Amino acid sequence: MRRNGARNKAAPFPSRNPQLPIPMKSAYELAMERLEKNAPSQKLTDAQKAEIAEIESLCRSKIAERELFLRGEIEKNQATGQLDEVAKIEEQLARDVRRLTGEADEKKERARSDAR
Numbered sequence: 001m002r003r004n005g006a007r008n009k010a011a012p013f014p015s016r017n018p019q020l021p022i023p024m025k026s027a028y029e030l031a032m033e034r035l036e037k038n039a040p041s042q043k044l045t046d047a048q049k050a051e052i053a054e055i056e057s058l059c060r061s062k063i064a065e066r067e068l069f070l071r072g073e074i075e076k077n078q079a080t081g082q083l084d085e086v087a088k089i090e091e092q093l094a095r096d097v098r099r100l101t102g103e104a105d106e107k108k109e110r111a112r113s114d115a116r
Contacts, residue, residue: 042112048112048114062100063096063097
């Protein structure tokens with residue numbers, strides 16, 4: 001119960017020692033601080049950000065193109081009952097997606113390391 005309009009000024013993270021003005025940090029905050037000390041985050045320029053966005057967009061479009069083409073092939077083979085061919089095409093699609101994603105990751109890493 002409050003008297004004379006006094007407000008409760010409790011800290012957001014109450015501690016056992018009221019002498020401590022700094023609230024305790026979470027495990028996540030402590031881990032992020034350690035990570036920042038060991039491997040400081042890299043600041044990207046606007047040009048690098050734009051280049052990385054372009055690489056990601058191009059990768060997504062190439063993957064969509066391959067999926068569209070190979071899904072059509074899968075449907076044709078399913079209609080004719082060639083299930084062994086369907087499995088081969090699905091494996092090819094998975095390989096193509098991994099390859100395109102890997103190439104994009106390499107290009108993005110080069111874009112990050114340029115102009116440093």
